Amino acid sequence: MQFFIWLQDTPFAHWVASDPSLLAYPTILTLHTVGMAIVVGTCVVMDLRLLGIAGDVPLSALGRAPRLVWTGFFINAATGLALFTTDAEHKAVQTVFFVKLSLIFLALVVYGRLRTLVFRTASPQLSPISGEVRALAAVSLLLWTGATVAGRLMAYLL
Amino acid sequence: MTAPALDPLVEFIRSTRLSEVFRNEVAWLWPLCESLHFLGLSLLIGTAGFFDLRLLGFMQGVPLRSAKRFVPWAMVGFAVNLLTGLIFFISQPQQYATNLAMWLKVLFLLVAGINAMLFETSFSDRLMALEPDADMPLSAKVVAAVSLISWFAVLYFGRMLPYLDPNPQSGV
Numbered sequence: 001m002q003f004f005i006w007l008q009d010t011p012f013a014h015w016v017a018s019d020p021s022l023l024a025y026p027t028i029l030t031l032h033t034v035g036m037a038i039v040v041g042t043c044v045v046m047d048l049r050l051l052g053i054a055g056d057v058p059l060s061a062l063g064r065a066p067r068l069v070w071t072g073f074f075i076n077a078a079t080g081l082a083l084f085t086t087d088a089e090h091k092a093v094q095t096v097f098f099v100k101l102s103l104i105f106l107a108l109v110v111y112g113r114l115r116t117l118v119f120r121t122a123s124p125q126l127s128p129i130s131g132e133v134r135a136l137a138a139v140s141l142l143l144w145t146g147a148t149v150a151g152r153l154m155a156y157l158l
Numbered sequence: 159m160t161a162p163a164l165d166p167l168v169e170f171i172r173s174t175r176l177s178e179v180f181r182n183e184v185a186w187l188w189p190l191c192e193s194l195h196f197l198g199l200s201l202l203i204g205t206a207g208f209f210d211l212r213l214l215g216f217m218q219g220v221p222l223r224s225a226k227r228f229v230p231w232a233m234v235g236f237a238v239n240l241l242t243g244l245i246f247f248i249s250q251p252q253q254y255a256t257n258l259a260m261w262l263k264v265l266f267l268l269v270a271g272i273n274a275m276l277f278e279t280s281f282s283d284r285l286m287a288l289e290p291d292a293d294m295p296l297s298a299k300v301v302a303a304v305s306l307i308s309w310f311a312v313l314y315f316g317r318m319l320p321y322l323d324p325n326p327q328s329g330v
Contacts, residue, residue, distance in 0.1 A: 037310075040200035
């Protein structure tokens with residue numbers, strides 16, 4: 001706990017939390033939303049395709065999706081850490097925050113599994129798409145939905 | 159952007175029964191609509207973005223017609239966000255009516271909408287007829303870039319709403 005109290009009192013945390021510049025808290029928060037749109041948006045497109053939506057889009061079209069997912073993830077890990085410092089003492093014990101982190105972790109595990117199942121072959125031509133892949137795609141949609149809702153509820157649940 | 163001109167409208171909306179119900183009688187409505195608004199924006203940006211990236215020339219070999227099958231899902235995301243956005247506005251019109259960020263958000267919504275209509279009426283047929291491996295013409299790339307930039311601008315001004323308010327009394 002001492003560590004989080006110290007972290008929250010660093011000049012960086014004070015700058016993020018209280019600097020009147022729009023580049024401090026407002027821009028970091030907005031970038032966190034941009035990163036979310038990139039990560040969740042890309043995963044949702046992949047999941048919808050694996051569930052049979054836009055079935056004539058070749059799976060190879062999603063070959064470069066990981067670049068987008070990891071770019072968005074990196075933006076959100078960085079901005080998320082910065083936002084965390086401003087309220088570290090509280091966030092470190094906030095249940096819904098750990099729910100959010102767990103859901104993101106599980107969603108990324110599912111994402112990794114889907115990439116392995118579908119895209120590790122030289123030319124992914126999965127038709128029909130297996131039941132396991134469909135189930136994982138549905139679980140992925142649920143996990144990202146849960147993570148998004150949990151993130152929003154961080155402003156409401158203590 | 160002057161506040162007084164819009165005061166009667168704001169007062170009228172706030173005085174309606176619907177506004178009162180949204181504001182005072184459904185405690186979980188605001189967080190629920192925020193959650194849906196964030197889910198809608200991810201769906202919209204993901205699916206519209208996929209089509210825009212194809213128009214920009216990425217994913218060569220994917221027929222444009224196939225990529226366009228994701229666009230109805232962008233419209234679902236947009237519909238969710240229009241509905242939840244209207245609920246925000248009707249609940250607390252004073253937070254939005256005089257907020258510069260809100261008007262910039264609406265401006266970019268119009269740019270995105272007009273751009274999409276222009277695409278449908280003037281470019282779509284010709285581009286759909288291209289071979290999947292053909293290079294995208296400059297017109298397609300411009301439409302796609304305008305679309306991507308305006309949707310991210312909508313997101314930017316939406317998220318910056320509480321911070322770009324020149325009239326902080328509105329209390330976002």
